[in-house]
Amino acid sequence: MLADRTRRASLLAVTLLALAAAGCSRGEKPVRIGLLTDCRGIYSGYEEQMLAGAELPLLRRGARLTNGKPSGGVSGAEVAGRAVELVRGCTEESENSILVEEARRLVEDKRVDAVVGPFGEEDSLIARELARKYPDVVFIPAWSGAQELTLRHPAANVYRFDTDEAQDVAGLGTYAYRTLGWRSAVTVEDGTFVGWQEEAAFVAEFCALGGKMKARLYLGGSISKLSDPRKPKVARTIKEADGVALLTWGLLTPSWLVPTLSRTLGSLPNRLILGAYLMDDSNSFVHVALPAGVVGVSSTPPANSTPAMRRHRAEFSKAFPGLFPADAETRAVLAFHDAMEGLLRGIEAADGDLSDGRQRLHESLAEVRFDAPSSPVRLDRNRQAVRNTYVERVGREPRKRELVRVVPGVEQTFRGLLSSSPAPGPGSQPCRKGSPPSWAR
Template sequence: MRDGSDGGRFRLWAFLTVLAFLVAGIAAGCGGDDGDDEGGVTATTTGTDAEATGEPLRIGIFSNNEGAFAPFEGQTWGGAMLPLIERGATPASDDPTDGVENAVIAGRPIEIVYGGSDSTPDSAVEEARRLVEQENVEILLGPLSGSEGIAVANYSKEQPGVTFVNGISGAQDTTLKVRSENFFRFHSDGTQWTAGLGDYAYNELGWRNVVTIGDDYDFPYSQIAGFVAEFCAIGGNVTERLWPPLGEEDYSSFITQIPEDVDGFFMGVGGTGTVAFVNQYGQLRGNLADKIMGGIFMTDPVILEELGDQVVGVVTAGMTAGDSEEPAYLEYAEGLGNAYADLEGTASSVFAYGYYTAMEAIAQALEEVEGDLSDDHAAFREALANMELDAPLGTITLDENRQAIMDNFLQQIVEDQTGDGVPDVQTIKTIPQVDQTFAGFFSPETPSPDRTNPACEEAEPPPWTVQGGGG
């Protein structure tokens, strides 16, 4: 190189720095097997609490600290910390990821071990492995995104001594196909979130011919699968499924392909594309509010503010209802805002709610077994599997695949009533106790949702549809 030897001193300096990192890292790694290494602990109890008499229990929590979902890390951690705070712990700081102090469940001090992945399955498993094998956590809460969940559920089979509770990753396969004995999910999956929409489209709006459009990856697949399963079961017809490639932001050429004569379309575009899609649709085709359904991200406060009045009237569905007046929900929402000022108003975020129900379930099960995991978690898992979790938005129970059965909420975007200039979201119907199989439509043998599956065919109507005797 042209800088010759004058860089020599710098190089030596840089070398020594990295060498120091290296040595320290190896030291940390070698120390890991003693079990007393505290290198990864972001919040520990001091053990001085009078009640905390038992052995400390290490719980690993991980969400995304890199990648597209990293901005939601705070919400997930806030949700996960709240059950501990409700049990007397104090937040370590304004930042939920800093954990809590003096957390105690069933007499056992809780040590929270921090982890984070980047939404790819590889990174999720690497992080799960680090937390389980290096940090020796006994219970692992996570991950966040869909394909991560499938990978971690598979990994959980390698670690029968650890109990895994899903964070908010919503792929159907995670519980329906993988069915790991020690993997539990206390929230509904991406397919369950659309329950009620097909019924509404067919019976309320009178739609018969529908086009679906969604980004070409697994989350939109599961969303559209739920809609197709329900809408076609009761007699509707999906004429075309459009799949803009993943990463496409210019939807204009796909919008051009939506036939003008369909009754409406179901939108399964992901979080990064929703605003772009709706605006481009508006420019190319005009008003869309009476044509569109779905689009779970449209009720996200930031997106809703962006989209404004043009989406008033759109109906969507999901597992949370931000307008709920239930005391339990108000208490939960207030608790979240009190604990972390930044999270004020995010109570209805699925990220916060999913991690909240997971941690609450862990806490209640631990209380039931009085913190005793000495039987290889058998009693603890029994308690989880049979739990009737009284969550803020309704009861949650698990099916035989350890997958949540819970209420779903049909929501309509309505004109602003609170005066903040942003349209409001109103729950128009509660779909009670939606199960993962849609009344047997999905099973471990049915193909995973993808571009062509499930096929659009009449089937036994789910119990919550008019045709199924619900409504």
């Protein structure tokens, strides 16, 4: 009997030692997350906000700011019982060689398990091609509006928890057709990828319902003749249409455009609607004087208007007292926050298992669902976010917005209207009646 007890005690000791060893090895190898943010160039002034957005999900899980500022990093971060190590990379929007060099350093030298970032359209497409080179590493670009990132030829290890720029204007065509009663429209875009994608989405939705396009104009082209009395054709075309969809990047919108449209159209609230970048830019990067009563769309609800956003803003203000509370609701913060939150939830669902080519993590990420501050989010089969957008009315105070309608569950293809058409470009989206997306029906 003594021998049996001795044998059982020995087995128990061996088991405990094995478990302890497993726990130690699990703890010794942290989850390494590469974080690509702009620390140089035109967006470098927003680096603290990008870092804050990415760090807040870790703080929520018990991490601490090292020196009280986002740029000081975090300590004590854990996910699924494993330590988390953030490895930062310094990028500059649209500087491709810098992005490639930093991403390779994170993956090849630092051996990160996942990369959050970079920031920007072109950069995200470079990241997609890098992801093909490193199929075992998870890539989650932040604030990338490029439709092409996931809609056509996606990489199997790229995930996006944010919307693209076409998704951002979902519901605008329906509002014009069903609420304002438009049957013909003129679009004005800015000749950039932003304008092309917003125009493609508006045309697809509006025309699917039965609307017709009177003209498709762009800044620097025909629209520049609007204020020229010697060139009455453009003004006449605009007057003959039921209304104008202004789908421009706020930074590029000339100061004369909205007042001139007002003189041409008359009652703007019934005859002018606004794209997402114009609405969002007017609240963050640049102030565009938008007329009260006009309706536009946004990927985020009006400031501080939902319980989820209020909770997020309170958490952000408490964690980062050195930043403006309103920063919490900017796209720079929200995109990095949602990318990191989605990644951490995927790691938790995989129980921290990053072995076997990270296959379990890929499977878990594909099934992630959570309530982000601005919208519930899930991923489609191309690992692209399905989220809400918001139809909003411009208030009498310059930066106030009134919620008109929530557009739920916006998926990237617009029920195939976009995925069956060419990649966005000047006038690329055909105007044809068809089966509209669910939110338009």
